[in-house]
Amino acid sequence: MVDYLLDIFSGIGWLSASPNLAFVLAVTLSGLPIFLFMAVNALVAVYAERKVSAFMQDRLGPMGQGVGLHAGKWGLLQTVADAVKLLTKEDIIPASADRKLFILAPFILFIGCFVAFAGLPFNEHVVAADFNLGIFYILAMGSVGVIGVILAGYSSNNKWSLYGAMRSAAQIISYEIPAGLSLLAVIMLTGSLAFRDIVAAQTGTTLGVLPSWFIFDNPFTFFAFWLFFVAGVAEVNRTPFDLPEAESELVAGFHTEYSGMRWSFFFLTEYANMFIVAGVAALAFLGGWLSPFPGYFEGGLWGIFWFMSKAAFLIFIMMWFRWTFPRLRTDQLMRMCWKFFMPASFLTIVGVGIWDLFIR
Protein backbone atom coordinates (compact mmCIF):
# COMPACT_ATOMS: atom_id res chain seq x y z
CA MET A 1 0.00 0.00 0.00
CA VAL A 2 2.94 2.33 0.69
CA ASP A 3 4.27 1.80 -2.83
CA TYR A 4 0.81 2.28 -4.28
CA LEU A 5 0.38 5.60 -2.48
CA LEU A 6 3.85 6.72 -3.54
CA ASP A 7 2.85 5.98 -7.13
CA ILE A 8 -0.20 8.22 -6.77
CA PHE A 9 1.77 10.96 -5.04
CA SER A 10 4.37 11.08 -7.81
CA GLY A 11 1.56 12.29 -10.08
CA ILE A 12 0.70 15.18 -7.75
CA GLY A 13 2.84 18.24 -8.44
CA TRP A 14 3.55 19.72 -5.05
CA LEU A 15 4.05 16.30 -3.42
CA SER A 16 6.44 14.90 -6.02
CA ALA A 17 8.61 17.99 -5.40
CA SER A 18 9.42 16.77 -1.87
CA PRO A 19 9.94 12.98 -1.71
CA ASN A 20 10.61 13.33 2.01
CA LEU A 21 7.10 14.58 2.77
CA ALA A 22 5.51 12.17 0.30
CA PHE A 23 7.18 9.18 1.97
CA VAL A 24 6.15 10.15 5.49
CA LEU A 25 2.62 10.88 4.26
CA ALA A 26 2.37 7.53 2.47
CA VAL A 27 3.52 5.63 5.57
CA THR A 28 1.10 7.51 7.80
CA LEU A 29 -1.83 7.10 5.44
CA SER A 30 -1.35 3.33 5.18
CA GLY A 31 -1.46 3.12 8.97
CA LEU A 32 -4.73 5.02 9.25
CA PRO A 33 -7.06 2.33 7.82
CA ILE A 34 -5.56 -0.19 10.24
CA PHE A 35 -6.38 2.05 13.16
CA LEU A 36 -9.94 2.56 11.93
CA PHE A 37 -10.32 -1.14 11.31
CA MET A 38 -9.18 -1.98 14.85
CA ALA A 39 -11.74 0.43 16.32
CA VAL A 40 -14.63 -0.80 14.18
CA ASN A 41 -13.59 -4.42 14.76
CA ALA A 42 -13.85 -3.92 18.53
CA LEU A 43 -17.31 -2.33 18.21
CA VAL A 44 -18.66 -5.15 16.08
CA ALA A 45 -16.99 -7.86 18.13
CA VAL A 46 -18.36 -6.53 21.42
CA TYR A 47 -21.87 -6.49 19.95
CA ALA A 48 -21.36 -10.01 18.58
CA GLU A 49 -20.04 -11.24 21.88
CA ARG A 50 -23.11 -9.91 23.72
CA LYS A 51 -25.48 -11.51 21.24
CA VAL A 52 -23.63 -14.83 21.10
CA SER A 53 -23.45 -15.10 24.87
CA ALA A 54 -27.11 -14.11 25.15
CA PHE A 55 -28.28 -16.80 22.75
CA MET A 56 -26.03 -19.42 24.32
CA GLN A 57 -27.09 -18.67 27.87
CA ASP A 58 -30.69 -17.53 27.34
CA ARG A 59 -30.03 -14.02 28.58
CA LEU A 60 -33.24 -12.26 27.69
CA GLY A 61 -31.95 -8.68 27.65
CA PRO A 62 -29.44 -8.71 24.78
CA MET A 63 -31.49 -11.31 22.89
CA GLY A 64 -34.17 -8.68 22.40
CA GLN A 65 -36.88 -10.98 23.75
CA GLY A 66 -37.52 -9.25 27.03
CA VAL A 67 -39.91 -6.40 27.60
CA GLY A 68 -38.84 -2.98 28.83
CA LEU A 69 -35.54 -1.11 28.67
CA HIS A 70 -33.43 -1.94 25.63
CA ALA A 71 -30.68 0.01 23.98
CA GLY A 72 -32.30 0.29 20.57
CA LYS A 73 -33.62 -2.45 18.35
CA TRP A 74 -31.83 -5.78 19.00
CA GLY A 75 -29.63 -3.89 21.46
CA LEU A 76 -27.83 -2.18 18.59
CA LEU A 77 -27.29 1.01 20.55
CA GLN A 78 -25.68 -0.85 23.46
CA THR A 79 -22.27 -0.66 21.81
CA VAL A 80 -22.71 3.05 21.14
CA ALA A 81 -23.63 3.60 24.77
CA ASP A 82 -20.55 1.60 25.76
CA ALA A 83 -18.26 3.71 23.60
CA VAL A 84 -19.68 6.96 24.96
CA LYS A 85 -19.35 5.67 28.51
CA LEU A 86 -15.69 4.75 27.97
CA LEU A 87 -14.90 8.11 26.38
CA THR A 88 -16.42 10.12 29.20
CA LYS A 89 -15.26 8.03 32.14
CA GLU A 90 -12.81 9.56 34.58
CA ASP A 91 -9.20 8.59 33.95
CA ILE A 92 -7.79 7.39 37.27
CA ILE A 93 -4.11 6.81 37.94
CA PRO A 94 -3.52 5.28 41.39
CA ALA A 95 -1.39 7.45 43.69
CA SER A 96 1.08 4.65 44.44
CA ALA A 97 1.41 3.52 40.83
CA ASP A 98 4.53 4.09 38.78
CA ARG A 99 3.06 6.94 36.78
CA LYS A 100 5.27 6.89 33.66
CA LEU A 101 5.10 3.15 33.13
CA PHE A 102 1.38 3.13 33.93
CA ILE A 103 0.78 5.56 31.07
CA LEU A 104 3.22 3.83 28.71
CA ALA A 105 1.97 0.23 29.15
CA PRO A 106 -1.31 0.38 27.15
CA PHE A 107 0.50 2.03 24.26
CA ILE A 108 3.17 -0.67 24.03
CA LEU A 109 0.47 -3.32 24.03
CA PHE A 110 -1.51 -1.46 21.40
CA ILE A 111 1.49 -0.80 19.15
CA GLY A 112 2.55 -4.45 19.26
CA CYS A 113 -0.85 -5.38 17.88
CA PHE A 114 -1.05 -2.44 15.46
CA VAL A 115 2.24 -3.22 13.72
CA ALA A 116 1.23 -6.87 13.39
CA PHE A 117 -1.84 -5.73 11.43
CA ALA A 118 0.46 -4.07 8.87
CA GLY A 119 1.48 -7.50 7.60
CA LEU A 120 -2.01 -9.02 7.47
CA PRO A 121 -3.39 -9.19 3.90
CA PHE A 122 -7.16 -8.90 3.33
CA ASN A 123 -6.88 -10.06 -0.26
CA GLU A 124 -4.04 -10.34 -2.77
CA HIS A 125 -3.71 -6.54 -3.03
CA VAL A 126 -5.13 -5.05 0.16
CA VAL A 127 -2.26 -5.14 2.67
CA ALA A 128 -0.50 -2.24 4.38
CA ALA A 129 3.00 -3.65 3.90
CA ASP A 130 3.46 -6.57 1.53
CA PHE A 131 6.73 -8.37 2.17
CA ASN A 132 8.27 -11.81 2.04
CA LEU A 133 8.25 -12.57 5.74
CA GLY A 134 4.51 -12.04 6.40
CA ILE A 135 3.71 -14.95 8.69
CA PHE A 136 6.99 -14.83 10.62
CA TYR A 137 6.65 -11.07 11.07
CA ILE A 138 3.19 -11.37 12.62
CA LEU A 139 4.39 -14.09 15.01
CA ALA A 140 7.30 -11.90 16.11
CA MET A 141 5.21 -8.76 16.61
CA GLY A 142 2.80 -10.69 18.79
CA SER A 143 5.57 -11.00 21.34
CA VAL A 144 6.03 -7.23 21.72
CA GLY A 145 2.64 -6.91 23.41
CA VAL A 146 3.75 -9.14 26.31
CA ILE A 147 5.99 -6.33 27.53
CA GLY A 148 2.95 -4.04 27.71
CA VAL A 149 1.04 -6.59 29.76
CA ILE A 150 3.91 -7.08 32.21
CA LEU A 151 4.38 -3.33 32.56
CA ALA A 152 0.69 -2.73 33.16
CA GLY A 153 0.67 -5.30 35.94
CA TYR A 154 3.91 -4.11 37.48
CA SER A 155 3.27 -0.37 37.37
CA SER A 156 -0.20 -0.67 38.93
CA ASN A 157 1.47 -1.58 42.24
CA ASN A 158 -1.28 -4.01 43.06
CA LYS A 159 -0.81 -7.70 43.78
CA TRP A 160 -3.77 -8.80 41.64
CA SER A 161 -2.43 -6.89 38.67
CA LEU A 162 1.03 -8.31 39.16
CA TYR A 163 -0.20 -11.90 39.43
CA GLY A 164 -2.23 -11.37 36.27
CA ALA A 165 0.78 -9.98 34.44
CA MET A 166 3.03 -12.85 35.55
CA ARG A 167 0.50 -15.44 34.46
CA SER A 168 -0.01 -13.70 31.17
CA ALA A 169 3.70 -13.49 30.38
CA ALA A 170 4.29 -17.14 31.24
CA GLN A 171 1.27 -18.16 29.19
CA ILE A 172 2.08 -16.12 26.10
CA ILE A 173 5.75 -17.07 25.87
CA SER A 174 4.83 -20.75 26.39
CA TYR A 175 2.04 -20.94 23.82
CA GLU A 176 4.02 -18.97 21.26
CA ILE A 177 6.15 -22.07 20.69
CA PRO A 178 3.42 -24.58 19.69
CA ALA A 179 1.68 -21.84 17.67
CA GLY A 180 4.87 -21.18 15.69
CA LEU A 181 5.70 -24.88 15.30
CA SER A 182 2.26 -25.77 13.97
CA LEU A 183 2.49 -22.98 11.39
CA LEU A 184 5.80 -24.52 10.36
CA ALA A 185 3.84 -27.46 8.88
CA VAL A 186 2.24 -25.05 6.40
CA ILE A 187 5.52 -23.26 5.71
CA MET A 188 7.15 -26.63 4.93
CA LEU A 189 4.49 -27.39 2.33
CA THR A 190 4.73 -24.01 0.60
CA GLY A 191 8.42 -23.29 1.05
CA SER A 192 7.69 -19.62 1.65
CA LEU A 193 6.89 -17.23 4.50
CA ALA A 194 4.90 -14.82 2.32
CA PHE A 195 1.13 -14.92 2.67
CA ARG A 196 0.57 -14.57 -1.07
CA ASP A 197 2.57 -17.77 -1.73
CA ILE A 198 0.89 -19.62 1.13
CA VAL A 199 -2.57 -18.74 -0.19
CA ALA A 200 -1.57 -19.34 -3.81
CA ALA A 201 -0.52 -22.89 -2.85
CA GLN A 202 -4.08 -23.58 -1.69
CA THR A 203 -5.86 -22.98 -5.02
CA GLY A 204 -7.70 -25.83 -6.74
CA THR A 205 -9.56 -28.82 -5.36
CA THR A 206 -8.75 -32.07 -3.59
CA LEU A 207 -10.82 -35.22 -4.22
CA GLY A 208 -12.85 -33.26 -6.74
CA VAL A 209 -15.09 -31.46 -4.23
CA LEU A 210 -13.16 -30.03 -1.32
CA PRO A 211 -11.17 -26.85 -1.89
CA SER A 212 -7.50 -27.76 -1.50
CA TRP A 213 -6.97 -25.70 1.62
CA PHE A 214 -4.22 -26.87 3.92
CA ILE A 215 -6.70 -27.95 6.59
CA PHE A 216 -7.95 -30.62 4.12
CA ASP A 217 -4.50 -31.37 2.74
CA ASN A 218 -3.65 -34.29 5.01
CA PRO A 219 -4.47 -35.52 8.55
CA PHE A 220 -1.42 -33.84 10.03
CA THR A 221 -2.23 -30.37 8.70
CA PHE A 222 -5.80 -30.81 9.99
CA PHE A 223 -4.32 -31.49 13.40
CA ALA A 224 -1.89 -28.57 13.01
CA PHE A 225 -4.79 -26.21 12.36
CA TRP A 226 -6.44 -27.06 15.69
CA LEU A 227 -3.11 -26.90 17.50
CA PHE A 228 -2.50 -23.42 16.10
CA PHE A 229 -6.01 -22.22 16.78
CA VAL A 230 -6.12 -23.41 20.41
CA ALA A 231 -2.60 -22.10 21.08
CA GLY A 232 -3.70 -18.82 19.49
CA VAL A 233 -6.73 -18.60 21.78
CA ALA A 234 -4.35 -19.14 24.69
CA GLU A 235 -2.06 -16.39 23.40
CA VAL A 236 -4.87 -13.82 23.31
CA ASN A 237 -5.94 -14.74 26.86
CA ARG A 238 -9.47 -15.77 26.00
CA THR A 239 -11.53 -18.14 28.13
CA PRO A 240 -10.77 -21.02 28.88
CA PHE A 241 -7.26 -19.56 29.01
CA ASP A 242 -8.16 -16.22 30.61
CA LEU A 243 -6.12 -16.81 33.77
CA PRO A 244 -4.42 -13.39 33.47
CA GLU A 245 -7.82 -11.72 33.87
CA ALA A 246 -9.74 -14.38 35.83
CA GLU A 247 -12.36 -12.05 37.30
CA SER A 248 -13.33 -14.52 40.02
CA GLU A 249 -9.76 -14.67 41.39
CA LEU A 250 -7.85 -11.57 40.30
CA VAL A 251 -10.58 -8.89 39.96
CA ALA A 252 -9.53 -8.06 36.38
CA GLY A 253 -5.91 -9.19 36.27
CA PHE A 254 -3.31 -6.90 34.76
CA HIS A 255 -5.78 -4.12 33.91
CA THR A 256 -7.51 -3.95 37.30
CA GLU A 257 -6.36 -0.38 37.97
CA TYR A 258 -7.10 1.00 34.51
CA SER A 259 -10.20 3.00 33.68
CA GLY A 260 -11.71 5.07 30.89
CA MET A 261 -9.77 5.47 27.67
CA ARG A 262 -6.66 3.72 28.97
CA TRP A 263 -8.70 0.65 29.76
CA SER A 264 -10.33 0.75 26.35
CA PHE A 265 -6.90 0.43 24.75
CA PHE A 266 -6.58 -2.97 26.42
CA PHE A 267 -10.07 -3.78 25.23
CA LEU A 268 -9.37 -2.70 21.64
CA THR A 269 -6.16 -4.72 21.62
CA GLU A 270 -7.83 -7.87 22.90
CA TYR A 271 -10.36 -7.90 20.07
CA ALA A 272 -7.77 -6.90 17.49
CA ASN A 273 -5.53 -9.75 18.67
CA MET A 274 -8.43 -12.16 18.30
CA PHE A 275 -8.82 -10.96 14.74
CA ILE A 276 -5.10 -11.45 14.06
CA VAL A 277 -5.13 -15.04 15.34
CA ALA A 278 -8.30 -15.79 13.37
CA GLY A 279 -6.88 -14.05 10.29
CA VAL A 280 -3.57 -15.94 10.37
CA ALA A 281 -5.42 -19.24 10.87
CA ALA A 282 -7.70 -18.38 7.93
CA LEU A 283 -4.78 -17.44 5.69
CA ALA A 284 -2.55 -20.37 6.58
CA PHE A 285 -5.10 -23.17 6.78
CA LEU A 286 -8.43 -22.03 5.32
CA GLY A 287 -7.32 -20.59 2.01
CA GLY A 288 -7.37 -16.92 3.03
CA TRP A 289 -9.12 -14.91 0.33
CA LEU A 290 -9.92 -17.97 -1.82
CA SER A 291 -13.53 -18.94 -2.34
CA PRO A 292 -14.82 -22.18 -0.72
CA PHE A 293 -16.29 -23.02 -4.16
CA PRO A 294 -13.12 -23.26 -6.25
CA GLY A 295 -13.51 -21.36 -9.48
CA TYR A 296 -16.58 -19.35 -8.44
CA PHE A 297 -16.86 -16.00 -6.63
CA GLU A 298 -13.10 -15.41 -6.80
CA GLY A 299 -11.00 -12.27 -6.77
CA GLY A 300 -11.37 -8.61 -5.87
CA LEU A 301 -14.05 -7.76 -3.32
CA TRP A 302 -15.06 -11.42 -3.07
CA GLY A 303 -11.55 -12.05 -1.73
CA ILE A 304 -12.07 -9.56 1.10
CA PHE A 305 -15.52 -11.02 1.75
CA TRP A 306 -14.25 -14.61 2.03
CA PHE A 307 -11.29 -13.64 4.19
CA MET A 308 -13.49 -11.62 6.56
CA SER A 309 -16.10 -14.40 6.71
CA LYS A 310 -13.50 -17.02 7.59
CA ALA A 311 -11.96 -14.80 10.25
CA ALA A 312 -15.41 -13.94 11.65
CA PHE A 313 -16.33 -17.61 11.81
CA LEU A 314 -13.16 -18.40 13.77
CA ILE A 315 -13.88 -15.49 16.13
CA PHE A 316 -17.36 -16.95 16.61
CA ILE A 317 -15.74 -20.27 17.58
CA MET A 318 -13.61 -18.41 20.14
CA MET A 319 -16.77 -16.91 21.65
CA TRP A 320 -18.34 -20.35 21.59
CA PHE A 321 -15.34 -21.70 23.56
CA ARG A 322 -15.92 -19.01 26.13
CA TRP A 323 -19.40 -20.24 27.05
CA THR A 324 -18.50 -23.91 26.78
CA PHE A 325 -15.32 -24.58 28.72
CA PRO A 326 -14.47 -23.71 32.34
CA ARG A 327 -11.23 -21.89 33.03
CA LEU A 328 -8.07 -23.96 33.44
CA ARG A 329 -5.77 -23.83 36.46
CA THR A 330 -2.23 -22.47 35.99
CA ASP A 331 -0.53 -25.85 36.42
CA GLN A 332 -3.03 -27.50 34.05
CA LEU A 333 -2.38 -24.76 31.52
CA MET A 334 1.39 -25.22 31.66
CA ARG A 335 1.13 -29.01 31.61
CA MET A 336 -1.10 -28.83 28.56
CA CYS A 337 1.38 -26.59 26.73
CA TRP A 338 4.64 -28.34 27.53
CA LYS A 339 3.55 -31.96 27.82
CA PHE A 340 0.88 -32.14 25.14
CA PHE A 341 1.06 -29.24 22.68
CA MET A 342 4.84 -29.25 22.28
CA PRO A 343 5.24 -32.98 21.45
CA ALA A 344 2.09 -32.84 19.32
CA SER A 345 3.39 -29.95 17.26
CA PHE A 346 6.72 -31.71 16.71
CA LEU A 347 4.74 -34.77 15.65
CA THR A 348 2.80 -32.74 13.07
CA ILE A 349 6.03 -31.42 11.59
CA VAL A 350 7.48 -34.93 11.23
CA GLY A 351 4.12 -36.25 9.97
CA VAL A 352 3.73 -33.54 7.34
CA GLY A 353 7.30 -34.17 6.19
CA ILE A 354 6.71 -37.92 5.83
CA TRP A 355 3.37 -37.36 4.10
CA ASP A 356 4.84 -34.90 1.66
CA LEU A 357 7.83 -37.11 0.81
CA PHE A 358 6.34 -40.62 0.66
CA ILE A 359 2.55 -40.73 0.68
CA ARG A 360 1.46 -37.92 -1.63
Added chain:
Amino acid sequence: MTGTSFIFWIVALLTVGSAAGVVFSKNLIYSAIALLFSLLGVAGLYVFLWADFIAVTQILIYVGGILVLIIFGIMLTHRITNVQLSHSSIQRGVGGVIVLVIFAGLSAMILNAPWHRSPAIEPLETVREIGRMLMINYLLPFEVASILLLAALMGAALLSRKTD
Protein backbone atom coordinates in the same frame (compact mmCIF):
# COMPACT_ATOMS: atom_id res chain seq x y z
CA MET B 1 17.69 14.29 2.68
CA THR B 2 15.21 11.75 1.35
CA GLY B 3 12.32 10.25 3.26
CA THR B 4 14.23 7.04 3.93
CA SER B 5 17.27 8.75 5.39
CA PHE B 6 14.96 10.92 7.50
CA ILE B 7 13.55 7.75 9.03
CA PHE B 8 17.04 6.28 9.34
CA TRP B 9 18.09 9.19 11.55
CA ILE B 10 15.01 8.80 13.73
CA VAL B 11 15.76 5.08 14.17
CA ALA B 12 19.46 5.71 14.85
CA LEU B 13 18.62 8.39 17.41
CA LEU B 14 16.11 6.07 19.09
CA THR B 15 18.67 3.27 19.30
CA VAL B 16 21.51 5.35 20.73
CA GLY B 17 19.29 7.51 22.94
CA SER B 18 17.56 4.61 24.60
CA ALA B 19 20.85 2.71 24.92
CA ALA B 20 22.07 5.69 26.94
CA GLY B 21 18.85 5.45 28.92
CA VAL B 22 19.67 1.82 29.80
CA VAL B 23 23.00 2.86 31.28
CA PHE B 24 22.03 6.11 33.00
CA SER B 25 18.68 5.17 34.49
CA LYS B 26 18.75 4.49 38.21
CA ASN B 27 15.60 2.41 38.18
CA LEU B 28 16.22 -1.14 37.02
CA ILE B 29 12.82 -1.54 35.39
CA TYR B 30 13.26 1.76 33.49
CA SER B 31 16.54 0.41 32.15
CA ALA B 32 14.73 -2.67 30.91
CA ILE B 33 12.14 -0.52 29.12
CA ALA B 34 14.84 1.63 27.56
CA LEU B 35 16.43 -1.63 26.39
CA LEU B 36 13.14 -2.47 24.64
CA PHE B 37 13.34 0.67 22.51
CA SER B 38 17.04 0.15 21.87
CA LEU B 39 16.42 -3.40 20.63
CA LEU B 40 13.57 -2.24 18.41
CA GLY B 41 15.88 0.44 17.00
CA VAL B 42 18.53 -2.16 16.20
CA ALA B 43 15.88 -4.19 14.38
CA GLY B 44 15.08 -1.04 12.38
CA LEU B 45 18.75 -0.65 11.48
CA TYR B 46 18.79 -4.23 10.16
CA VAL B 47 15.89 -3.30 7.91
CA PHE B 48 17.98 -0.51 6.43
CA LEU B 49 20.63 -3.14 5.61
CA TRP B 50 17.96 -5.22 3.79
CA ALA B 51 18.37 -7.94 6.40
CA ASP B 52 14.64 -8.33 6.98
CA PHE B 53 14.87 -11.86 8.36
CA ILE B 54 17.48 -10.85 10.94
CA ALA B 55 15.37 -7.83 11.90
CA VAL B 56 12.28 -9.94 12.63
CA THR B 57 14.37 -12.59 14.40
CA GLN B 58 15.91 -9.82 16.52
CA ILE B 59 12.45 -8.80 17.75
CA LEU B 60 11.27 -12.38 18.26
CA ILE B 61 14.34 -13.49 20.23
CA TYR B 62 15.47 -10.35 22.04
CA VAL B 63 12.18 -8.57 22.72
CA GLY B 64 9.88 -11.58 22.93
CA GLY B 65 12.29 -13.87 24.73
CA ILE B 66 15.27 -12.31 26.44
CA LEU B 67 13.76 -8.99 27.51
CA VAL B 68 10.66 -10.70 28.90
CA LEU B 69 12.92 -13.02 30.90
CA ILE B 70 14.94 -10.05 32.18
CA ILE B 71 11.80 -8.24 33.37
CA PHE B 72 10.49 -11.48 34.80
CA GLY B 73 13.75 -11.98 36.66
CA ILE B 74 13.66 -8.46 38.10
CA MET B 75 10.11 -8.88 39.32
CA LEU B 76 10.72 -12.32 40.82
CA THR B 77 13.87 -11.43 42.73
CA HIS B 78 12.42 -8.49 44.63
CA ARG B 79 9.46 -8.00 46.86
CA ILE B 80 6.75 -7.84 44.27
CA THR B 81 4.95 -4.78 45.57
CA ASN B 82 8.11 -2.68 45.71
CA VAL B 83 8.22 -0.40 42.69
CA GLN B 84 11.48 1.28 43.67
CA LEU B 85 14.18 -1.03 42.35
CA SER B 86 17.39 0.83 41.81
CA HIS B 87 21.01 0.32 40.91
CA SER B 88 23.77 2.89 41.21
CA SER B 89 27.02 3.59 39.43
CA ILE B 90 30.35 3.43 41.29
CA GLN B 91 33.78 4.80 40.34
CA ARG B 92 32.44 7.17 37.73
CA GLY B 93 35.78 8.95 37.16
CA VAL B 94 37.83 5.88 36.31
CA GLY B 95 35.00 4.40 34.27
CA GLY B 96 34.56 7.64 32.33
CA VAL B 97 38.26 7.78 31.40
CA ILE B 98 38.27 4.15 30.25
CA VAL B 99 35.13 4.71 28.20
CA LEU B 100 36.63 7.82 26.56
CA VAL B 101 39.85 5.94 25.67
CA ILE B 102 37.87 3.04 24.17
CA PHE B 103 35.63 5.49 22.29
CA ALA B 104 38.64 7.34 20.83
CA GLY B 105 40.31 4.07 19.85
CA LEU B 106 37.21 2.67 18.18
CA SER B 107 36.52 5.95 16.37
CA ALA B 108 40.07 6.08 15.05
CA MET B 109 39.78 2.49 13.88
CA ILE B 110 36.42 3.02 12.20
CA LEU B 111 37.59 6.18 10.42
CA ASN B 112 40.88 4.69 9.22
CA ALA B 113 39.86 1.16 8.31
CA PRO B 114 39.73 0.39 4.57
CA TRP B 115 36.10 -0.79 4.51
CA HIS B 116 34.93 -3.25 1.92
CA ARG B 117 32.02 -1.52 0.19
CA SER B 118 29.57 -3.74 -1.60
CA PRO B 119 27.18 -2.24 -4.14
CA ALA B 120 23.74 -1.49 -2.74
CA ILE B 121 21.49 -4.02 -4.48
CA GLU B 122 18.36 -5.14 -2.69
CA PRO B 123 18.31 -8.96 -2.44
CA LEU B 124 15.19 -10.55 -3.87
CA GLU B 125 14.68 -13.08 -1.13
CA THR B 126 16.77 -13.43 1.99
CA VAL B 127 15.18 -16.41 3.76
CA ARG B 128 15.86 -18.94 1.00
CA GLU B 129 19.48 -17.84 0.79
CA ILE B 130 19.95 -18.04 4.57
CA GLY B 131 18.44 -21.52 4.62
CA ARG B 132 20.69 -22.71 1.82
CA MET B 133 23.78 -21.32 3.56
CA LEU B 134 22.88 -22.88 6.92
CA MET B 135 22.05 -26.29 5.46
CA ILE B 136 24.90 -26.55 2.92
CA ASN B 137 27.81 -24.19 3.50
CA TYR B 138 27.68 -23.86 7.28
CA LEU B 139 26.05 -27.13 8.35
CA LEU B 140 28.72 -28.10 10.89
CA PRO B 141 28.69 -24.80 12.87
CA PHE B 142 24.88 -24.92 12.79
CA GLU B 143 24.80 -28.42 14.26
CA VAL B 144 27.46 -27.61 16.85
CA ALA B 145 25.43 -24.59 17.96
CA SER B 146 22.31 -26.73 18.34
CA ILE B 147 24.21 -29.33 20.40
CA LEU B 148 25.46 -26.51 22.64
CA LEU B 149 21.91 -25.22 23.13
CA LEU B 150 20.65 -28.75 23.85
CA ALA B 151 23.36 -29.22 26.48
CA ALA B 152 22.40 -25.89 28.08
CA LEU B 153 18.74 -26.92 28.09
CA MET B 154 19.53 -30.25 29.76
CA GLY B 155 21.78 -28.52 32.28
CA ALA B 156 19.00 -26.08 33.20
CA ALA B 157 16.51 -28.93 33.57
CA LEU B 158 18.95 -30.83 35.80
CA LEU B 159 19.67 -27.80 38.01
CA SER B 160 16.03 -26.90 38.50
CA ARG B 161 15.05 -30.44 39.45
CA LYS B 162 14.62 -31.16 43.16
CA THR B 163 17.38 -33.36 44.60
CA ASP B 164 15.55 -36.11 46.38
